[in-house]
Amino acid sequence: MGASGSGKTSMRSLIFSNNPASLTTRLGATIDVEQNHVRFLGDLILNLWDCGGQDAFMDSYLSTQQSTIFQHVGVLIYVFEVESRSVQRDLEYYTECLQALRKFSPDAAVFLLVHKMDLVRPPRGPVLEKKTAELRAASGDTEITVFGTSIYDESLYKAWSRIVHTLIPNASVLTKHLGKLADACNATEVVLFERTTFLVIATSSQQPPSPPAPAPSDLPPASAALSSTPSSLSSFGSHTEHGSLVHQEDDNDPHKLEPTRYERTSELIKAFKHSCTRVREEFHALEMELADFTAVLDELTKNTYVLIVAHDPTVETAALKMNIRLARKKFE
Ligand code: GTP
Structure with missing residues (x-):
């Protein structure tokens, strides 16, 4: 939900329909509610409601349609335009929606x-x-999680990966299995992505895909993010500079992994997949053997891709690929 023009349909079209950001200027206003069913990880179906934000629709959601709109909500995602000209009205609608949510879906995350x-x-x-x-x-009193986002960089993937992560019932089991796979491969990290959206589902690290706290980090200029290629997967390598991003490095981390590596990978692979379709090729897998790390991104199950990153120079991509093949059954 959110005011008309705040960017709801744009983010949906980027993440769930694989459209590039440049095409979002052509989107028309959403009339009433557009529903999407996204098959996410086998039996898990994400039922996504994009609620048109024009005042007449908002008034109707909050009156006659209240019990339909706010019933059985798993997560409310409310979008605010950072430079909105009607801040007060945006907040009024938001608080009314929150009240309705508390009444009909008290356990929904916000x-x-x-x-x-x-x-x-x-x-x-x-x-x-x-x-x-x-x-x-x-x-x-409502617990909220705030993210700064833009369709022109990876910040959107960070927010949506986090949102989707809260909806996955067995995320901790997945993390455990990914940890085992990481050990078997002598890998630094293993990351599981959903196949079509490329959102991060789980990682072998104990922490969730992205921290729940609001990210005060600066966003990189749009051009920097858009001109990147998958070779920028070097965020798994040892350098740390990226545009104007403010990074907090973990002094205990010998590989100096970037905190934004998950969402950057999502964004870069999506852009790369898009380039592949433009030349009528299909994206299947990616292998990298560089001086300081080895990485393989490959299909794990029907609905997921896995990325394995190893900083051990003796680990070869063929070995990582074989382990992925052997692990498939476990994750199906
Ligand atoms: P309704 O359907 O009326 O509720 O609007 P909406 O919230 O779905 O807005 P929509 O996605 O149609 O976006 C409106 C405009 O905002 C489009 O021209 C988008 O290109 C633009 N837009 C969306 N996200 C961003 C963003 O992150 N940055 C900038 N600069 N523009 C954006």
Whole structure:
């Protein structure tokens, strides 16, 4: 949900329909509610409702349609335009929606996306912090998670990976199995992606795909993100600079892995897959053997891809591929 023009359909079309950001300017306003069923991990079906944000629709959701719209909600994702000209009205609608949600789906998680962050002049951190404080105040006792997002960089994948992660019932079991696969491969990390969206489902690391706290990090300029190629998977390597991103390095991490590596991989692979379709090729797998790391991205199950990254120079891609093949049965 969110005001008209805040970018709801754009993010849906990017993540779930694999369209590039440049095509979103052609999208028309959503009339009433558009429902999508996205098959996500075998039997898990994501029922996505894109609620048109024009005032007349919002008024109807909050009156006659209230019990339909807010019943059985797993997650409410409310989108706020960072430079909205009607902040007060946006907040009023939001708090009314929150009240209805509490009444009909008291257990639903609430994610707030402060969207179109690319329009904010750097430094963006303080702007996001101010907006987050405003949203927390408007949310009262309700627990919320806030992300700064833009369709022009990986920030959208970070937010959506986190959202989807909360909906997966057996995420901790997946993490355990990925940990075992990482050990078997002598790998630094194993990451599981959903096949069509390329959202991160689980990683071999104990922490969730992305931290729940609001990200005060600056977003890179759109051009930097769009011009990247999969070779930028080197975020799994040892260097740390990327545009204007503010990174907190973990001093205990010998490989200096970037905190944004998951969402950057999602974004880059999606862009690469899109390039493949333009030349009528299909994306199947990716192998990299570089001086400081080896990586394989390959199909694991019908609905997932797995990325294995090893910093051990004796590990060869053929061995990683064989282990993926052997692990398939376990994950099916
Ligand atoms: P309704 O369907 O009326 O509720 O609107 P909506 O929230 O679905 O908005 P929509 O996705 O149609 O986006 C409106 C405009 O915002 C489009 O022209 C998009 O290209 C643009 N837009 C979406 N996301 C971003 C973003 O992250 N940054 C910028 N600069 N523009 C964006």
